[in-house]
Amino acid sequence: MSAERRQEREDAVGRPLIGVSTYLEESVRWGVWHWPAALLPAAYPRLVKAAGGLTAMLPPDDPESAAEVVARLDGVVVAGGPDVEPLRYGAARDARTGPPAPERDAWESALIEAALASGTPLLGICRGMQLLNVALGGTLVQHLDGHTGGPGVVGRHTVRPVPGTRYAAVEPDEASVPTYHHQAVDRLADPLVVSAYAEDGTVEAVELPGAAWVLGVQWHPELGEDTKVMEALVTAARTRTTAMAY
Numbered sequence: 001m002s003a004e005r006r007q008e009r010e011d012a013v014g015r016p017l018i019g020v021s022t023y024l025e026e027s028v029r030w031g032v033w034h035w036p037a038a039l040l041p042a043a044y045p046r047l048v049k050a051a052g053g054l055t056a057m058l059p060p061d062d063p064e065s066a067a068e069v070v071a072r073l074d075g076v077v078v079a080g081g082p083d084v085e086p087l088r089y090g091a092a093r094d095a096r097t098g099p100p101a102p103e104r105d106a107w108e109s110a111l112i113e114a115a116l117a118s119g120t121p122l123l124g125i126c127r128g129m130q131l132l133n134v135a136l137g138g139t140l141v142q143h144l145d146g147h148t149g150g151p152g153v154v155g156r157h158t159v160r161p162v163p164g165t166r167y168a169a170v171e172p173d174e175a176s177v178p179t180y181h182h183q184a185v186d187r188l189a190d191p192l193v194v195s196a197y198a199e200d201g202t203v204e205a206v207e208l209p210g211a212a213w214v215l216g217v218q219w220h221p222e223l224g225e226d227t228k229v230m231e232a233l234v235t236a237a238r239t240r241t242t243a244m245a246y
Contacts, residue, residue, distance in 0.1 A: 129216025
């Protein structure tokens with residue numbers, strides 16, 4: 001197929017629709033209201049837009065409906081947020097592990113399973129990468145230091161790509177990334193491979209080899225100016241959707 005014909009097909013399909021999972025908070029205040037809310041930091045849809053996609057928010061729902069939801073999307077992002085419940089990977093709770101978020105754990109695990117089953121491009125960010133590892137049978141380090149700038153302050157550190165990986169194709173050089181996390185991959189799930197490390201050896205990116213586009217990053221690309229990772233997801237979503245449309 002010529003490049004011109006490929007571009008015509010992509011233009012006909014339009015901008016990919018990227019679903020992004022949300023927080024679920026018991027009490028949020030805006031204007032005169034003080035109510036429970038499903039919310040998403042604005043940095044996420046701004047990054048999706050900058051990368052050429054459209055955003056659909058995916059608040060926690062019945063896990064049985066995840067496959068139906070994913071079928072209507074071109075790509076999925078599992079966003080950052082609270083710690084994954086340690087019982088999901090057979091561990092006792094560390095005193096420094098945050099409060100559980102059972103609705104998010106169940107819903108986002110189902111989104112991950114649905115995306116993997118359907119071949120829908122999938123990006124996990126921070127918690128999303130950790131949950132991807134857990135969903136596939138891995139475990140987590142429940143606390144480590146040095147990966148934030150302090151309470152409520154985003155830090156930065158360097159990540160080193162592993163040559164030959166999908167992430168290295170996106171960013172072949174060392175990169176300084178915005179980071180805010182205190183948990184990380186411990187035992188890597190068997191299907192995954194590591195595609196980037198921090199200078200202290202912490203796993204900073206993982207991916208699933210094969211035809212489907214599946215990547216998890218430990219840092220927060222939505223809090224920086226580099227759009228490469230999200231652009232790669234949007235491109236994979238566009239390519240898959242264009243191929244399915246013809």
